[in-house]
Amino acid sequence: MTVDTSSAGDAGVGAGAGQHAVAAAIAAGEAVLSRRFGSAITLVSPEGLEGSGPATVVRARVVSSSFALPRTLVIKHYPDPPEPGEADPFAQEAVSYQLFTALSPDERMCPELLAHDGRHRVLVIEDLGRAPTLQDKLVSRDSRAAERALLSWARSLGRLHASTASREADFNALLRRLGGPVRNQDAGVADLTAEVPPMLADLLDVVVSEPVHDRVAQAVAQARSASFRAFSPVDLSPDNNLVTGSGVRFLDFERGRVRTALVDAAYLRLPFASCDDALALPAGMSEAMIAAWRAEVVSVWPSFADDEELAAQLTISELLMVWLITRETLPKLDLSRHATPVSREAALVTWWRELAKHAGYARLTDIAEHAQRVAAALGARLGPHADLAFYPAFR
Known part of the structure; x- marks a missing residue:
């Protein structure tokens, strides 16, 4: 996954993913976060992040939350289930992040998993920002x-x-x-x-x-x-x-x-x-x-x-x-x-x-x-x- 460094907002969305896919990812992210924290959480200023896999990847800003959430988050949405008998990239990734999130921060060699949902096939993870790859x-x-x-x-x-x-x-x-x-x-x-x-x-x-x-x-x-x-x-x-x-x-x-x-x-x-x-x-x-x-x-x-x-x-x-x-x-x-x-x-x-x-x-x-x-x-x-x-x- 590489970060699309174009400006945030609609222009950034168009570069990494279609408007409909980004909207679906934001909706799934809001749903899983609201259920995780028990109150409505709104995500704005979506920015599509370029990726080669099946997920729609979006950076978004958190609006007026009373919870200790970061200012920005990354949402990974897998809208399509795998073919029967094939490995599920959503499951592989969700389990991988779960494994590391259970470790201490100094042992965690990846972003922290903040929320995930198998029904919506979505992950919400820590945004590590615009560091170089x-x-x-x-x-x-x-x-x-x-x-x-x-x-x-x-x-x-x-x-x-x-x-x-x-x-x-x-x-x-x-x-x-x-x-x-x-x-x-x-x-x-x-x-x-x-x-x-x-x-x-x-x-x-x-x-x-x-x-x-x-x-x-x-x-x-x-x-x-x-x-x-x-x-x-x-x-x-x-x-x-x-x-x-x-x-x-x-x-x-x-x-x-x-x-x-x-x-x-x-x-x-x-x-x-x-x-x-x-x-x-x-x-x-x-x-x-x-x-x-x-x-x-x-x-x-x-x-x-x-x-x-x-x-x-x-x-x-x-x-x-x-x-x-x-x-x-x-x-x-x-x-x-x-x-x-x-x-x-x-x-x-x-x-x-x-x-x-x-x-x-x-x-x-x-x-x-x-x-x-x-x-x-x-x-x-x-x-x-x-x-x-x-x-x-x-x-």
Whole structure:
């Protein structure tokens, strides 16, 4: 979710959402707040906030309330129920906010949930204001500010994991209460990974060896494991994080769930790799981010104090991430022309090269050799400049 910084009022509403959708969100927000506090509460000056998900997101000002409500609030309204059998983004987000609102303020890495209602499918949350997003910092020209924001993001992610490491049962119980299905969303990962070897053979003439097949199976087992599980926002896009005076705060939990924290930690090595416009970070930045994350979680998972153990665990998770991104991305790429430094083609080459480097450091030779072969095959087709460009802050 990114904030539409156009002026408040009708002009702002038009930018982020239709007038009817905004009016419906305001009405739902007033209804749930009035029921929550036992007296009519009026919201005015709606401002549509831009979002990529199914919710209408609106900032509004509270008028003449006798309650200790903030001056402004954010309303997230999900007007349409999910298709039968599909995950409900309203339920996922409501339960995620409930989980964090039950924690102490210093453990809460997100806005506070003030009210919610399953019948109206609406959330009312704390407004963190017009703080810049992590994406804003990355596209600025201030490398020091971008570095500080990335380290704060990594620390906040670690705190999020540490504070929710034993809360999976709570999360599932809350989800059932809202009618959301509790299911193992990692169950189909093995089937997805099985699609990659024939793809690599057909498109890149790279054969996956038996030891690498075994490593991928190990990565799938790790993803399904009961070890190192904690809450994850899942969508770790930089525009879903506000850089506040209290540190980075996570915004969107429409896909929030409990999974192994190692998946999120692998994103510290390949930052924002699931984003179509992901770019690169300078040497040493990822290692500093991992150190910041580890400092927050090592008291919960002491085995991560061992450098070799953490490196091996992260590399296995990174293998799965690159594997699944390759499955999603490779068939869509144009392998017949040279890649530009800001293309998805250059990104995929870079991530395979990074995997080879990290696997080498972790002495996982079979992964390193395979990743080098894939990167070389991609580079041969995409040209000598298939290196992902840095984010503007680091150019």
